[in-house]
Structures are given as C-alpha cells and as structure tokens.
Amino acid sequence: MSGTFVGMPGFPAFPSAAREAVHDTTLRGNLRHATHTIRAKRAKAVAEVSDWAELREAGKRIKDHTLRHLDHYLVRLEESVTAAGGTVHWAADADEANRIVTGLVRETGESEVVKVKSMATQEIELNEALEAAGIHAYETDLAELIVQLGRDRPSHILVPAIHRNRGEIRDIFAREMGDWGRPAPEGLTDTPAGLAEAARLHLREKFLRAKVGVSGANFMVAETGTLVVVESEGNGRMCLTLPETLISVVGIEKIVPTWRDLEVFLQTLPRSSTAERMNPYTSTWTGTTDADGPRAFHLVLLDNGRTDTLADEVGRQALRCIRCSACLNVCPVYERAGGHAYGSVYPGPIGAILSPQLRGTASEIDASLPYASSLCGACYEVCPVAIDIPEVLVHLRERVVEGGEVTRGGNKVVLRPAKGHAAERAAMRAARWAFTRPGALRTGQRLASRTRRLHPRTLPGPGRAWSGTRDLPPVPAEPFRDWWQRTRGGNDVKGTAG
Amino acid sequence: MSSRERILGRVRRALADVPKDDTPYERAVAREYLREHGQRTVAETMDLLAENLADYRAIVHRTDAAGLAGTVAGLLSARGASSVLVPPGLDEAWLARTGVTRVADRAESTPRELDRVDSVVTACAVAVAETGTIVLDGSPDQGRRRITLVPDHHICVVRAAQVVPSVPYALERLDPSRPLTWISGPSATSDIELDRVEGVHGPRTLEVVLVG
Numbered sequence: 001m002s003g004t005f006v007g008m009p010g011f012p013a014f015p016s017a018a019r020e021a022v023h024d025t026t027l028r029g030n031l032r033h034a035t036h037t038i039r040a041k042r043a044k045a046v047a048e049v050s051d052w053a054e055l056r057e058a059g060k061r062i063k064d065h066t067l068r069h070l071d072h073y074l075v076r077l078e079e080s081v082t083a084a085g086g087t088v089h090w091a092a093d094a095d096e097a098n099r100i101v102t103g104l105v106r107e108t109g110e111s112e113v114v115k116v117k118s119m120a121t122q123e124i125e126l127n128e129a130l131e132a133a134g135i136h137a138y139e140t141d142l143a144e145l146i147v148q149l150g151r152d153r154p155s156h157i158l159v160p161a162i163h164r165n166r167g168e169i170r171d172i173f174a175r176e177m178g179d180w181g182r183p184a185p186e187g188l189t190d191t192p193a194g195l196a197e198a199a200r201l202h203l204r205e206k207f208l209r210a211k212v213g214v215s216g217a218n219f220m221v222a223e224t225g226t227l228v229v230v231e232s233e234g235n236g237r238m239c240l241t242l243p244e245t246l247i248s249v250v251g252i253e254k255i256v257p258t259w260r261d262l263e264v265f266l267q268t269l270p271r272s273s274t275a276e277r278m279n280p281y282t283s284t285w286t287g288t289t290d291a292d293g294p295r296a297f298h299l300v301l302l303d304n305g306r307t308d309t310l311a312d313e314v315g316r317q318a319l320r321c322i323r324c325s326a327c328l329n330v331c332p333v334y335e336r337a338g339g340h341a342y343g344s345v346y347p348g349p350i351g352a353i354l355s356p357q358l359r360g361t362a363s364e365i366d367a368s369l370p371y372a373s374s375l376c377g378a379c380y381e382v383c384p385v386a387i388d389i390p391e392v393l394v395h396l397r398e399r400v401v402e403g404g405e406v407t408r409g410g411n412k413v414v415l416r417p418a419k420g421h422a423a424e425r426a427a428m429r430a431a432r433w434a435f436t437r438p439g440a441l442r443t444g445q446r447l448a449s450r451t452r453r454l455h456p457r458t459l460p461g462p463g464r465a466w467s468g469t470r471d472l473p474p475v476p477a478e479p480f481r482d483w484w485q486r487t488r489g490g491n492d493v494k495g496t497a498g
Numbered sequence: 499m500s501s502r503e504r505i506l507g508r509v510r511r512a513l514a515d516v517p518k519d520d521t522p523y524e525r526a527v528a529r530e531y532l533r534e535h536g537q538r539t540v541a542e543t544m545d546l547l548a549e550n551l552a553d554y555r556a557i558v559h560r561t562d563a564a565g566l567a568g569t570v571a572g573l574l575s576a577r578g579a580s581s582v583l584v585p586p587g588l589d590e591a592w593l594a595r596t597g598v599t600r601v602a603d604r605a606e607s608t609p610r611e612l613d614r615v616d617s618v619v620t621a622c623a624v625a626v627a628e629t630g631t632i633v634l635d636g637s638p639d640q641g642r643r644r645i646t647l648v649p650d651h652h653i654c655v656v657r658a659a660q661v662v663p664s665v666p667y668a669l670e671r672l673d674p675s676r677p678l679t680w681i682s683g684p685s686a687t688s689d690i691e692l693d694r695v696e697g698v699h700g701p702r703t704l705e706v707v708l709v710g
Contacts, residue, residue, distance in 0.1 A: 030691075033691065033692075034691070034692055037692050038692060048535075049535055050532070050535060051530075051531040051532045051535070054528075054530040054531035054532070055531045057528060057530070058527060058528060058529055058530070058531055061526055061527045061528055062527050064526070065521075065523055065526040065527060068513060068516045068520055069513075069516070069520070070509045070513065071506050071509045071510050071513070074505075074506065074509065075506070084675065090500070090501040090502040090504075090505050091501060092501045092504050092505055096501060140699075141689070142687045142689040142690070142698060143689035146689070159688070159689055159692070161689060161690075165691060166690055166691055169690060192690040192691065192693040192695045193695050195690055196687055196690070196695040196697070196698050199698065200697070200698055200699060203699065204613070204699070207609065207699070208608075208609040208610050208613060221674065224674040224675065226674045232685070232686050232687055232688070232698075233685055233686070233687045233698035233699050233700070234647060234685040234698060234699035234700025234701075235698065235699045237643065237647050237679065237699075237700060238647065238699055241642075241643045241644050241647065241677075242609050242644060252505065252509075257523055258523075259669060259674045260666075260669060260670075261527075262669055263665050263666040263669050264531070266665050266669075267531075267665055270629075274688065276554070276682070277550060277554075277628065277629040277630060277682070278626070278629035278630065278631045278665075278680065278682040279682065280554070280681065280682050280683050280684065280685060280686050280700070281679065281680065281681060281682075281685070281700065282678075282679070282680035283643075283677070283678070283679055283680075284674065284677065284678040284680075285677045285678075286674055286675050286676075286677070289636065289676070289677050291605040291642065292636055292642040292643055292644075292677055293642075293643060293644075293677055301505070303501075303505045303508065307505060307508035307509050307512050308508075308512075310508075310509060310512040310513065311508075311511070311512035313515055316512075407511075407512065410504065410507070410508040410511070
C-alpha cells in the first residue's frame with residue numbers, strides 16, 4: 001500500500017476516542033435508540049426464513065471459494081465487463097484510484113459529480129481528491145448528505161448519520177443547504193417527512209443536470225459482468241441511470257462467480273442490514289445499454305490493502321464482508337463508543353478487524369482497534385457470511401503484541417512488537433517462567449494468599465490502565481493446589497483411575 | 499509493470515496456500531437452502547405478493563383482464579394526473595379508457611422533461627411474492643429505467659403468469675445482460691432516527707395492479 005493513505009490522520013487510539021464518546025449523553029441516546037430498534041427488527045426479519053443457517057453457510061462458501069480463486073474471477077470479470085461495453089481500470093492503492101477517477105471526470109469536461117453512497121470511495125477519500133482537482137462531489141444518500149453538509153464523518157456503515165437526531169439534522173439543513181445549492185424551505189421543521197422533502201428538492205436539481213455519476217457496488221458477477229447496487233431512496237437509481245458517464249469504484253473482494261449466487265445474497269443482505277424482506281430498490285447493470293442509462297461505463301477495481309489482507313490465512317475471512325452492518329448493531333462496544341471512535345470508515349466489529357488489515361497496524365489507532373471489543377461473540381452470531389470476528393481479533397492482538405511476518409504492499413515484512421505492550425509481554429514472560437517451575441509457583445501463590453489483605457484495589461505502574469476499568473480479581477484465602485492436597489489429594493480412587 | 503499485473507501478482511502470492519486441485523466451484527458451494535419458503539397454490543402466491551407489497555406501502559389493486567383498462571383510468575383520474583409516460587411497447591388496450599395526455603418514452607427527452615410528467619404506466623418482467631418485489635427489465639412494455647424513476651406516481655401492471663414465489667425463481671427468469679430494476683414498495687428512507695419515510699427521490703406512490 002502507498003504510504004499516503006493513512007486513514008484518518010491524527011486520530012487518537014480507540015480507548016481515548018471512546019472515553020470522550022461515552023460521556024456524550026446525546027450521542028449515547030441516539031445510538032442506543034438506533035441500535036436497539038434495528039436489532040429487534042433484524043431478528044424478526046431473519047426469523048421469517050426457516051433456512052437462514054443454510055443461506056448463511058452458502059454465502060460463506062461462495063465468498064470463500066471466490067477469495068481462494070480471486071485471480072481467476074478478476075480476470076473473468078474483466079473480460080465480461082469489457083465484452084458488455086465497459087472499461088476496466090486497476091488501482092493498486094487509494095492514490096491511483098483517485099488519479100484514475102479524477103482523470104475520467106476531467107475527460108468529460110465536467111466539474112461536478114453526483115455520488116451513490118459508497119464505502120470504497122470514502123475509504124480512498126475520493127471526495128477530497130476530486131475537490132483538490134476542482135471537481136465538486138455531491139453525496140446523494142440522505143444520511144451521507146447530512147454528513148457532508150454537517151462537515152462531519154460517517155459513523156455507521158448503513159446509516160452514516162445515526163449519531164444525529166432530527167433536531168440536529170434540521171439545524172444542519174437550515175444552515176448549510178444554501179451554500180451547496182437550493183436552500184432548505186422556509187420554516188423547515190424537524191419531522192422526518194419534512195427533512196426528507198427538503199433533501200428531495202435540494203438534490204433533484206443536482207440529479208437532473210448531472211453528467212457524471214460515481215458509485216460503488218454491492219456485488220460484481222464474474223460470469224456476466226453485472227454490477228449490483230442495493231438501496232432504498234432512489235438516489236442510487238438517479239446516479240446510475242441519468243448521467244452520461246458512470247464510474248464505479250469497487251473493492252476486488254466484491255466478486256461473486258455466477259448470476260445464480262445473487263439468490264443467496266439478495267436474501268441475506270436486506271434482512272441483515274435494514275431488516276427488510278427486500279430493500280426498496282436494487283439496480284443491476286451489465287456494461288452499457290443503448291439509449292438506456294450512461295453511454296460510458298468505467299469500473300475501477302480497487303486493491304488498497306485487500307491483497308495484503310488476502311495473504312493472511314486467518315484474517316482473509318474479513319474480505320467475505322458484505323457490509324450489512326448487523327455486527328455494529330449488536331456490539332456493546334459500538335453502542336457505547338459510537339462509530340467515530342474507530343477512526344476509520346469501517347466502524348464496529350468488522351472495522352476492528354478490517355481497518356488494521358487494510359492499513360496495517362503501524363499507527364496508534366490501528367494498533368488499538370483489535371482491542372476495541374469485549375470478545376462477546378455477538379458479531380459472529382449475526383454475521384450473514386459467518387465471519388469469525390472474535391477469532392480474527394485475537395489473531396490481530398497477537399500480531400500487535402508479538403509482531404511477526406505480514407504482507408504489506410504485496411511484500412513480506414517482519415513487524416516488530418508494538419510499543420506500549422511491554423508490560424503485557426513482561427507479564428506473559430513471567431507467567432511462562434512461573435508455570436514451568438512448580439516450586440516457585442507454589443511459593444508465590446502461598447505468599448499471595450497470606451498477603452491478600454494488603455493488596456491494592458488498582459494496579460500500580462503500567463497495570464493501571466488495565467485495572468482502571470476493571471475490578472482486580474480477589475486472591476483466595478488458600479491456593480487451589482493446597483486446597484486439593486488438604487481435601488482429597490491422592491485419596492480419591494475415582495480421580496486416579498486410569 | 500501495470501497495476502493490473504501488480505494486483506494479480508499480489509493475489510497469486512497471497513494465495514500460495516491454496517492447493518492447485520482446490521475444491522471446484524460446483525462442489526465448494528453447498529446449496530442446501532430452500533428454493534421457496536412453503537408450498538402455495540398460484541392463488542396463494544398472488545395473495546402473498548399482494549400482502550407483501552402492501553406491507554411496504556405499495557397500493558395494491560386486483561382486477562381481471564376485462565377490468566384492467568377501467569382500473570388504470572380510474573387510478574390516473576383519482577391521482578389528478580394530466581400526463582402519463584407510456585413505454586413504446588405498452589399494450590394499447592390498457593390505456594383505452596383514459597383521456598390523459600400521453601408522453602412517449604423517447605431517448606432524446608431530458609430528465610427535466612420527465613420531471614414534468616405526472617404518472618407512468620408500465621408492465622413488469624417478474625414479480626416475487628415472498629419479498630413483495632416487482633422487477634423491470636427494460637423490455638418495450640417497461641421502457642427505459644428513468645421513466646419509472648423521475649415521475650412521482652408509478653402504476654405497474656403484473657399478470658399472474660409473471661409471479662414467482664421467491665428470489666431464486668426470479669433470477670432464473672431474468673436476463674442479466676439487460677439492465678434490471680427491482681422495486682419493493684415506493685422509495686423510502688430510514689436515515690432519520692430510523693423512522694421510515696416514503697418518497698425521497700423515486701416515485702412517492704407505487705400502485706400495483708394484479709391481473710388475474
């Protein structure tokens with residue numbers, strides 16, 4: 001990966017960002033309401049289909065198979081998109097993707113683009129790159145519009161403005177819309193219907209004059225060259241069909257082999273994300289079609305750390321993700337800390353495993369993300385493609401603490417153990433030493449028991465951070481080994497059988 | 499080296515652990531899920547479609563072939579529509595009872611012109627009962643994708659033979675080389691405190707006429 005994309009520079013590590021967020025009572029209220037509502041609705045939508053477990057297994061296997069043969073399917077996709085009249089571009093990193101898109105927009109002679117909500121373009125910070133080239137990018141998803149007008153950052157994969165309540169949104173619209181185009185109507189209230197209407201009027205002007213649309217894609221079908229965008233509002237349909245040129249930036253992991261594979265994901269994605277049987281609009285297109293939709297279609301295939309993630313046999317399962325965000329809504333850590341604390345466009349449990357793999361663990365925030373979890377396992381339970389997020393979290397923690405061989409920018413490099421984990425490593429070394437010396441362990445345990453009344457409530461020195469948010473476990477009055485010896489050591493016939 | 503070669507090279511190196519004779523696609527993907535959820539007669543499938551469409555706030559009307567023209571005329575009139583977009587291959591008989599000004603679906607018409615039209619009437623390619631979805635594939639009786647997007651009122655006619663029980667059946671019937679639009683209820687958003695609001699950018703009113 002290029003050295004230029006460092007995610008969100010200057011962001012504090014997760015613990016300090018989260019500490020601030022949990023003291024924001026409005027934010028916590030907005031988040032609790034949203035995550036609990038969607039959690040309950042999702043459970044109901046999933047319960048409607050009796051074969052959820054089988055669909056989940058099929059989704060997992062389709063994605064795993066595709067990832068294991070990604071080179072084959074990428075080449076196949078390129079052939080089929082090209083045959084259907086599209087042009088395929090390859091971008092190794094964010095810089096290259098931004099250069100390609102900027103160049104394509106410039107060739108059209110236009111200075112503005114309308115955008116469908118897309119995680120990939122947020123990841124590469126395309127809007128900023130276009131702005132630097134004098135091209136205005138307008139977000140057209142309602143939530144993305146709220147974020148853009150509020151000069152804010154998205155905090156959720158599915159509902160990026162989940163951290164804002166209606167009053168805050170009204171104020172942003174009333175204050176900012178005029179600077180971006182059609183102002184908000186006089187007397188704008190904070191009813192959701194009124195706010196949606198203001199967005200409709202504001203954006204319709206942009207849709208009707210737009211010559212260039214930019215999107216991502218939920219799926220790409222290798223066999224047919226078809227791209228799929230799943231949405232609700234119709235802003236996606238506007239951007240995908242009204243402009244003359246369409247540019248789609250899509251991560252290379254979004255491939256499925258066959259048209260038929262969509263039958264799995266079009267059942268699991270809507271139910272897992274918005275808790276609907278089906279989202280209001282799904283658009284599929286294959287290259288270009290005469291007189292219907294854009295005359296030019298460009299597909300930018302984005303690596304940006306994905307091949308590095310693929311090289312990790314444990315971590316590669318994160319690339320199965322279909323961005324449904326179910327894991328965010330069940331996560332007790334996300335619910336309290338909010339999406340911004342993750343310092344990444346991918347927040348929540350999936351972000352905690354995806355970001356440190358896409359970006360590496362060199363920065364403080366990325367090294368802290370594998371710890372942004374209680375390992376409760378709820379994220380794994382709800383994942384429609386069965387990503388074992390806790391397994392990857394533990395794997396990444398080990399990498400942060402111990403270092404070791406990883407792939408960065410396509411090359412094998414040896415990571416040094418991260419700073420700040422010296423105490424953890426020292427404790428593990430000490431434990432290893434003690435556990436291999438029974439005599440020393442016994443002496444230590446007895447000593448600990450006898451001095452238990454003198455133990456502090458919090459740990460001193462580097463242990464302070466750990467005990468700052470936890471109660472120290474009490475030391476028992478008698479070590480287990482002593483208790484065993486005293487009560488039935490050596491006398492229990494059943495216990496020694498065999 | 500081009501980025502294409504660089505990325506493909508990285509993928510191949512990353513997959514060094516995958517054996518050459520890895521399980522092929524057909525066997526790697528278990529399809530033990532159901533083709534459809536439950537067994538239904540044709541009539542029951544139609545009922546389920548109507549129920550699920552209505553659940554997502556589409557307005558559902560039921561009629562037979564003889565009543566269709568009257569139903570369509572009545573809907574346009576109730577809406578107060580003064581103009582209606584008509585795809586080139588729409589069955590003439592469907593609009594026989596209405597006097598509303600017809601606007602042809604032409605390649606040259608600008609989005610602004612479409613924005614001035616009140617309603618649009620189309621057929622569909624497939625309808626999915628389990629999810630309450632209609633699918634348009636741009637055939638002559640459905641027209642370009644944008645005509646069902648820009649006007650605020652969409653009337654879609656679904657014939658019994660076009661109804662399938664589930665998503666797997668729908669995909670089987672559709673041609674991926676055509677541009678497809680799957681519609682489940684009218685345009686909607688839940689971005690503000692997860693309160694569902696109908697009608698953001700697409701038509702705010704979707705009326706589905708089930709025939710048969």
